[in-house]
Amino acid sequence: MAAKIRVTWPDGAICGICFTTALRTRGSCPCCGEERLLPGRTTDGTDICRDCAGITTNMTCEDCGSETERFRAGRCIRCVLRTDLEGLLHPHTPPDLSLKRLIGVLAAAGRPESVYTWMRGANTKDLLTGLGTRTIALTHESFDALPASRSVEYLRELLVHHGMLPDRDRQLAAFEQWLAVRIHDLAKTPHIQAPIERFARWHHLKRLRQMASPGKSLNTAVRSAKQEITETGKFLAWLHAEHGLTIHGLRQAHLNQYLSEGPSTRYAIRTFIVWLIKNKEIARLEIPHRYAATKPLITQQQRIELIRQCIESNEAPLTFRVAALILLLFGQPIGKIAALKCADLQALPEGLHLGLGNIPVLVPAQIAPMFWEHLHHRPNQQTGNGGSQWLFPGTLPGQHIHADAMMGQLRALGVDLGGARNTALRSLVEELPPTLVANALGYSYQVIHKHAADAGTPMAGYAGKGALPR
Template identity: 50%
Template sequence: MTERASRGRPRSVGDHECSRCHHMVPRIRVNWPEGQICGPCFTTAARTYGQCAFCGAERLLPGRSSTEQDICRDCAGITTNLECDKCGREGERLRGGQCARCVVTGDLERILAPHTPPDMRIKRLVTELAAVPRPESIITWMRHPITKELLNRIGARELDLTHEAFDALPPSRSLEHLREMLVHHRMMPGRGDPRLARFETWVDQRLATLQSIPTIHTPIEQFARWHHLRRLRESTDPTRNMDNATRCAKQEITEAGKFLRWLRDGHATTITKLRQAHLDAYLSEGTTTRSAIRNFIRWRARAGIGHPFTIAHRTARTTPIASSRQRLELIKTVVEAQHTHLSTRIAALILLLYGIPVRRISELAVGDVDATPEQTTIRIGPLPAPIPEPLLPLFHQHLAARGNHHTMNHRTPWLFPGTRAGHHVTEQALMQRIRGLGIDIQAVRNAALHDLAKEIDPASLADLLGYSTQIMNLHAARAAVPMATYPAINRPQLH
């Protein structure tokens, strides 16, 4: 199978036509036997490896036959020098006639100085970074100002490879990315769930900003440490979605802080003098996120440091659901969306086909997909679910070239790798990408379960999708009701 490097760089318009992509471009990079080749097409060609369609050799395949097949330099008659001056590997020559891997190795050895004095962990860091399938991504990563500073400090031996040293630095995505990388490759010890660790750091930083306001700092510290941190630390459920749990905790803490400021600035009072009228006024105006203070108020009452108050629950008036026709049209749209990243399309198809939560989609592993000569299945419940035959080429293409697996996450077992080493894509990131396809996630989930409940009995469907039989019975009951009356059914809301 040919391994092709995808390019997402926007193209500029010019006066020259590329013979390969036929775009009008400002400049031509090289002239090959097939014609003029633009820069992006040259880069893609110089990173395409596989079996030559003419001679069968496994090597770089920059050429293109008259029938659009990838062929090697010799068969294409290409005389451009595409060999690294240092290691001799075929590929795009970057700085000093060297390939990306040699450039990365040289830059890292110069910056990190693994031999002066010798440090085995730093030597491993150089080796791991240079070994990624797409070393060009490491070159881009190293150009980031914060990344550059971190690597320079490690090389100068000013930054120890410890969590304490990293925690003392200003928080940033680059810092956490490097930390996860070092933990994943065992250059730094693990310290439990990284999301919990990040939440602990976030709590410390949030409380530091409130230090000068004791009437707000004290109740927020109690809520954050006594309730949320203790609850998260004591959780032993391996299936718990820690990403969602910490996000919800952050929102509740943030909204509680806003409420306390509202009491102080607008009513010259504090939480210890709270009255029901204050709550009613606060919740009746502003955004719906204000309802997130409910847990804060009720926890204070349970802990014996506040009075019980009445806070009504917000309930949805209807349960959103797409029609069967809309669902099928979305499947067709996703299949044909060739300009959308393939991993996003596969995740959207799993949602549209099986109606499982996006969290469970993000947590799927490569081993959950089983390809046999008879059929290809995906295990999302106790029983494997068949993948429709027309969609198999897309699934197999994704398995062969998963996103984010060309970087430091290249040995990941996840079906949808994340940007951080060792982690799958987060639920929130995947939800955002799926919504970018025009998909109402809850509506299509309910539509998929509604349609499946018409064809499969609830017990079998529960085993197939990993839901409880009670939930499947609920969908089966709703599937038997005319669509016009669906929102009015007096049953619990689906989540």
Template identity: 40%
Template sequence: MVWKRSPKVIALLSGLGDGTIAATHEGLDTLPGRATEHLRALMQHHQLLPPRDRWLPRFEQWIEMKLDGLPAEVARPARHFATWHQLRRIREIADDGHDTQPSARSAKQEITETIKFLTWLHQTHARTIASCTQYDVDQWIATGPTTRHAIRTFLVVCKRDKLNTTVALGHRAARTSPELTQDQRIAWIGELVTGTSETLSYRVAGILILLYAQPLKAVVRLRREAVLDGVPMTIAFGTHPVDVPEPFADLVRQLLRHRTNLRITGEDTPWLFPGRHADTHMFPDTVMHRLRKIGMSNLGARNSALNDLVIECPPPIVADALGYSHQVAFHHAELAGETWARYAGRTIRQP
């Protein structure tokens, strides 16, 4: 195998062979890198190691690197926020068996923006979070990009834990909601069904967004058994399966026969979109970047699909079929100009 020729792989395998690296998760952690993670995934797949969330240890290491070298006035509240709120929350997600990658990514942005704010507060006004004023918060938000609103969770934690009970920041409402026109949506469906702008797996992923308004994290987690190749073909996203029209159904059949990365994951992998490590699926970001490269807006496609679907069908039926909450489905119905206010299945109270 070409993989074994790498000096890093040789060092890793030699260390495991002579015992200098323990054949445990903790042992593998001493030699971080892609080769180590690939071997870890293989050992977990073959039950030589117990399952372990792959993102949680990386997040723990990231926190330590991010806080290293910061002034105490910045590091202390940042560590409090990172460990007692963010890390605790992500550990709970991991303990429940859910994917921690999206939460870890969001937490990193909030921690990064918090450190920027605390550094500015310390360097510009010689103040800490304990002496921070509402004017400081307002000035910080008003003089920078919208990403600065990510400090809101930090301020909520500060109030809860009595680090500072006098400052606050409201939710930021997006001014616009990306959306494709119906002509653009139909054109993208046609391109991905018949075109050659991308490989098969990314074309199928894109159509799942355009037809069924599926979030990328739901797309990449689809399992083979979610697809039933009957007459017609159906696919399950929520509580009941939905039809898959031709010629898209034929693309799905091709994907089932020619899934990517099977040499790495093995033929028995349950994922419709296998990843580059044993027993893993593709990462949502990988699909997002590939679709973005050909010009397709993931969020715009999803909003347009959902807005169209809730006009054609009652929102609760759409929500149950596609894995959305009823509240989200009714929200999109109202945005699309169809309230369905008197539909018998509606259970959401008016504000």
């Protein structure tokens, strides 16, 4: 199980792992004072430069002359990466400034070894070759025509992030593609396809396009739209199978029967029914809203214990402990936490503030250092995703972490997401005016007043209360 010896230096035999670590250690040599690579060590373990350590191993790239590990044929990883990318992308024949820029971005990545591994993958290599032969154009339409894969989306978002493809709302584009497939699959049932297509295009797609704006997440809206379209399709299929009717023959009795005989997800057809009535396609019918029978809650003691664990435990990644604290302290939806930007953290004279609504809220001084540490060491920025605007960057360049991924990580920390959110909000409205809570946390007044009512806090008790706890 012993590590294989790579070289022997004055301070002893060096294994491969230690050799690589040594050739990535830089700083000011305490012996000669020069700023350079520090692969050697003194007897007390202090890192020193090659010359002062008496190391004779060649550590100079034959191409760029930098002092670093020689990756292949006497050349460093960045020079090798640049040469291999030029061989795939052919940026000079004919000249293409975007492809030249792509090579520069990849070769300058914080972790070029990971880029090298990525570009050698079969799917990625084919994509890069297609760009090099110009059979794949630098357009969204060209990428949309390719078989869907993680490699295609990663390269697309890399190009968007660095300005080589125009920006577009990724969630909206994915919904448009999903809708096209959905409508195509209903071609054999025109009595279902026609109303679904009208509803999806003239209500949901129109609404999503109006909502789309730079930096705004459509994740929740897209999820809701997909569910309503899917449930509407099931309802129309049931209406035809059970009663031999199209939507124009719908009556209140049919609607009551459908809602009473199935799961609560059937209430998702409400938007469709309201839309039909509004457009005078059917007579006015009554369809109630669906309300959750109960709201999940955790105890205040459980909430405090989770906060304590997030602060004191180092077992979980800092990124997700910070996200959990935002949930536990400020009752924020996971989708909103995932889409927070670095600019939402503000250093003000009173301390670190987080922008969640109209009024920045003060991050408690005990945990502010955790937020600063996370901000300055955010993950997923070493392979082309540098300079991300997101507080929680995702693995796709230019994108924040997906809400589902964050949910999974927070559940792994033992956090009941719905219970933690509801308990945090209930705790806040018991101490502060609901209007202030709504403004500070970005909630509607109706939602916060509903939490206040559930908490049983008398409205008179809010007079004279202060700001959010500091």
